[in-house]
Amino acid sequence: MSSPNTLTELLYAAPSEGIAVILPEAGIRVTYGALREQVVSLADALRAAGIGRGDRVATVLPNGLPAVVSFLAASIAGTAAPLNPGYRQDEFSFYLEDTSAKALLCPHGGAAEARRAAEGRVPVYSLQMDEGGFVRITDGPGRPGAGRTAAAPSPEDIALVLHTSGSTGRPKRVPIRHSNLAASARHIVETYALSPADAALCAMPLFHVHGLVASTISTLLSGGTLVVPAKFNPLSFWRTVRDCGVTWYSAVPTIHQLLLSRAGDERPAGAERLRFIRSCSAALPPDMMSRMEQVFGAPVLEAYGMTEASHQMCSNPLPPGARKPGSVGPGTGVKVGVMDSGGALFPTGQRGEVVIQGPNVVEGYENNPDANAASYTQGWFRTGDQGYLDADGYLILTGRIKELINRGGEKIGPREIDEVLLTHPAVAEAVAFGVPHPTWGEEVAAAVVLREPQNEAAILAHCKERLADFKCPKKLYVVKEIPRTATGKIQRGAVAAALTGK
Numbered sequence: 001m002s003s004p005n006t007l008t009e010l011l012y013a014a015p016s017e018g019i020a021v022i023l024p025e026a027g028i029r030v031t032y033g034a035l036r037e038q039v040v041s042l043a044d045a046l047r048a049a050g051i052g053r054g055d056r057v058a059t060v061l062p063n064g065l066p067a068v069v070s071f072l073a074a075s076i077a078g079t080a081a082p083l084n085p086g087y088r089q090d091e092f093s094f095y096l097e098d099t100s101a102k103a104l105l106c107p108h109g110g111a112a113e114a115r116r117a118a119e120g121r122v123p124v125y126s127l128q129m130d131e132g133g134f135v136r137i138t139d140g141p142g143r144p145g146a147g148r149t150a151a152a153p154s155p156e157d158i159a160l161v162l163h164t165s166g167s168t169g170r171p172k173r174v175p176i177r178h179s180n181l182a183a184s185a186r187h188i189v190e191t192y193a194l195s196p197a198d199a200a201l202c203a204m205p206l207f208h209v210h211g212l213v214a215s216t217i218s219t220l221l222s223g224g225t226l227v228v229p230a231k232f233n234p235l236s237f238w239r240t241v242r243d244c245g246v247t248w249y250s251a252v253p254t255i256h257q258l259l260l261s262r263a264g265d266e267r268p269a270g271a272e273r274l275r276f277i278r279s280c281s282a283a284l285p286p287d288m289m290s291r292m293e294q295v296f297g298a299p300v301l302e303a304y305g306m307t308e309a310s311h312q313m314c315s316n317p318l319p320p321g322a323r324k325p326g327s328v329g330p331g332t333g334v335k336v337g338v339m340d341s342g343g344a345l346f347p348t349g350q351r352g353e354v355v356i357q358g359p360n361v362v363e364g365y366e367n368n369p370d371a372n373a374a375s376y377t378q379g380w381f382r383t384g385d386q387g388y389l390d391a392d393g394y395l396i397l398t399g400r401i402k403e404l405i406n407r408g409g410e411k412i413g414p415r416e417i418d419e420v421l422l423t424h425p426a427v428a429e430a431v432a433f434g435v436p437h438p439t440w441g442e443e444v445a446a447a448v449v450l451r452e453p454q455n456e457a458a459i460l461a462h463c464k465e466r467l468a469d470f471k472c473p474k475k476l477y478v479v480k481e482i483p484r485t486a487t488g489k490i491q492r493g494a495v496a497a498a499l500t501g502k
């Protein structure tokens with residue numbers, strides 16, 4: 001296999017006539033040649049609109065060809081900054097400002113809240129796919145002219161900017177280089193022996209590293225086919241798998257759970273072509289893994305990924321390698337260690353903070369010296385996850401040091417929820433926390449102390465106006481005072497335990 005170091009090189013790794021993307025609802029098949037043509041054409045249009053190296057291009061797009069094409073084109077002309085279309089206007093305002101976005105790409109006639117946030121600040125361009133499966137800009141300020149060509153990026157250029165929620169303060173900006181993405185894609189192709197014969201169903205959103213790297217660019221690197229439904233739908237999932245000859249998919253446990261609960265005991269038609277199923281971004285319970293293997297009849301490989309590692313860090317191997325339930329497997333192209341808080345590495349079997357090193361790991365957060373000082377020790381990146389390595393070098397995750405709520409793979413910084421609750425005039429104190437949930441893994445709840453009587457629904461409505469649905473607390477505990485530890489500190493885990501008994 002050739003070894004591309006940029007997304008441009010990666011895009012040219014496969015022969016032109018192979019099928020790169022299938023859009024199952026529209027019945028459209030896009031060849032590698034046609035994908036390249038439209039990525040280059042959109043990159044040139046962005047260049048003509050003034051986008052240069054390092055300029056951030058925000059995108060707010062549902063899964064589909066425009067999301068794939070704009071990610072690649074934006075990262076070639078400048079830097080792609082995909083945003084969750086579920087955000088509210090205030091959230092879009094924060095992300096557009098934080099990334100210093102120079103352009104915003106939206107679906108033709110869609111993304112109203114993002115457009116409002118961009119008004120008067122960021123030029124907005126509409127994208128549309130025609131009936132032949134070609135994506136282009138349909139309108140925008142001063143319609144970009146022709147005749148400019150986006151120069152090929154270098155491996156050191158920042159291809160993608162994403163955010164991760166922090167324990168403290170606002171989300172942190174993660175600049176991911178072309179070389180980081182190329183390394184991560186290479187590791188994934190090697191782990192699962194991906195080839196042009198494979199077809200991956202993209203079940204994860206294309207604004208998260210899981211969907212962008214595990215499903216999309218690893219498939220493009222291997223010359224395989226990416227099947228992109230408009231959204232995950234458990235009702236049509238297996239029909240798509242069967243009709244499009246899908247050989248693997250990657251998803252969070254929440255999606256596996258939704259598929260399992262619909263499947264009953266019978267193997268769904270189409271599942272017989274699956275070489276494997278990949279699970280990542282949240283813990284996969286061992287009994288769910290064995291049930292999936294039993295019903296779907298394919299090996300289930302749990303992996304471990306994070307944005308700062310351009311996604312994959314570890315994975316259980318394909319058979320005949322051993323896959324261990326409850327473990328995320330050995331490092332895949334990365335060194336994995338376990339460290340104490342002082343920076344000393346622990347021997348096998350001892351529990352501590354998981355640390356990593358590798359060509360896919362970013363060099364640091366952008367414009368955030370405090371986070372960098374806390375996250376990098378002697379060349380190792382501290383993941384904020386807790387675990388240990390077994391005698392075979394397999395990593396077992398045991399918990400989290402960082403304060404995050406992991407709702408079906410979507411990470412939520414509880415501080416952000418506290419801050420929104422505190423903007424309500426009746427709320428004097430607020431502490432958000434995660435509670436166990438059968439489908440989502442964790443769900444958001446919060447404790448509030450009120451300074452004046454107020455009903456729960458009004459406070460939740462206040463959150464809904466300012467936070468994407470997945471971040472809104474689903475349950476509020478109105479308390480006289482926030483439970484504290486013996487030393488008078490507020491610890492989210494302790495608050496959760498005191499109020500929910502879990």
Ligand code: AMP
Binds near residue numbers: 302304383397400406
């Ligand atoms: P993200 O940056 O959104 O990909 O989230 C990264 C975080 O997701 C990691 O630091 C872990 O806390 C969590 N995570 C990823 N994969 C797994 C897994 N297989 N099991 C448990 N947690 C995971």
